[in-house]
Amino acid sequence: MNTKLYCMAALLLVGCSKDPSAINGDEPGQWGNQPALPVVNGEASFTLNAADDYVNVMENATPQMPSFPALTPRKGMVRGYVADLSGKPLQGAYIGVRSTATGGFYSGASDETDANGYYEITVPWGAAEFYAAGYTIDYGRGRALMSLAAADGKLGSFPSADGLVKNFVLLSYGTYSKNLAAQKPRDQTNYAGGSFYITYNVSDPTDYYIPPNYLVEGSEIQITLTPDGPGFYGETKKFVINKKVSLQNYNILIMNVPVGTYTLTAKMKDGKPLQLEAVGRYANTSPYFGLQPGQATGSAKLLFTPDTASELAQVLPSRSNWGTLQIKVDRME
Missing domain, CATH: 2.60.40.1120 (Carboxypeptidase-like, regulatory domain)
Known part of the structure; x- marks a missing residue:
């Protein structure tokens, strides 16, 4: 080699x-019996209040x-x-x-x-x-x-x-370092899973003029991630995130999602679909990753976007190499 x-x-x-014969009797050995892969299926729902701006969908599962x-x-x-x-x-x-x-x-x-x-x-x-x-x-x-x-x-x-x-x-999900994650729980690079932002504009319902595409403070949106098939290690878990919109923040970070391909659905609580658009640094950087198509109504395919490291020698150990795609949602006019 x-x-x-x-x-x-x-x-x-x-x-x-690399000369295994020179390891003084401690040569590389054979792989033995292995534990069963973890079962990651079913559905997990999260309700975020006005002040909440991130969710770790796999929480402490390692x-x-x-x-x-x-x-x-x-x-x-x-x-x-x-x-x-x-x-x-x-x-x-x-x-x-x-x-x-x-x-x-x-x-x-x-x-x-x-x-x-x-x-x-x-x-x-x-x-x-x-x-x-x-x-x-x-x-x-x-x-x-x-x-x-x-x-x-x-x-x-x-x-x-x-x-x-x-x-x-x-790993396809999980915490790299529990100590680092405890210090910086909203740092997506501390987790092996993929991540993305949902961003939006918010208006005060008492304003004289409310742009038709703005979300109104106090309204609720629902983001759903449905696997298109088994993930990297067979994961099939569905994630539903309910978020109360507030002027306190303008985005939600959704992170530590098991690596796979998903259908992302975004709608208001009353069922009206939202417009989706990939924006920011990682938008449309590759024809293979991100939001597909880059603009859609109600739902689109989502593949996580690799970061800009182009060689294995640039990939840091125990730190996510997935970029965080921004997906802007708007009310339909």
Whole structure:
């Protein structure tokens, strides 16, 4: 397997090698029996009050991690496995490590997993950390780069001389770090699922003139996400979000949605459909992702939009690489 070197303002590049026969009796092992995939089905409903501006639809649900073959640390080396939730090893996943000793200079090295999902990297000397962990999936009619999660939920610096075993898993939803999510619960990058904004204009019902497309304060809208089929790990759960419109905020962040394809429906509480339009940074950036079509009445297809990282070496570990599409809703005139 070819290995790659990566360097940021480095004076020295340190290579890495993969020779399982040289692991002193601790060779990469075979994958054993795996826990059953979590069942994510049924329907979940949420009611947001005037002050509420976000909802985490999977809340605190975190999938059970797969069972990885055992490894022991080796000095000067980081190694481990990458798998999906079913325990299937993932070939071609990218893992990057960088180290710094003095003066802020970084040296880095990387590897891509083999057919057994195994990687190993000789770590440059100094205080080391993971700078990238990503995998490419087929999604809809396109391809998307997804972040890999540390299976133990922990990421941080480590002494390169001590060595480390770190396994990664590909999640379709869930919390990367419970500590970070507790500090920033409305930061969508803390969750593996997809996200999007519903935005709108709001008018005061006492105003002399109310633009016909504005939502009126105190009215209620309903946003529904219906899976078009099983998600990445077979998820079929439907989500219904009821929101009371208020001048306090002009958008709703809907996040941590299991990766899949959905039909998004938007209507007033009385059943009148709303106009939908993709707007903002991620609107119409790809023919394969986002709102399809970009303008619609009542409902449209929704695929989450990958962020702008165009190479696996740019995908941060345990941090969502999904962009947050903005979808503007208007009353029909």
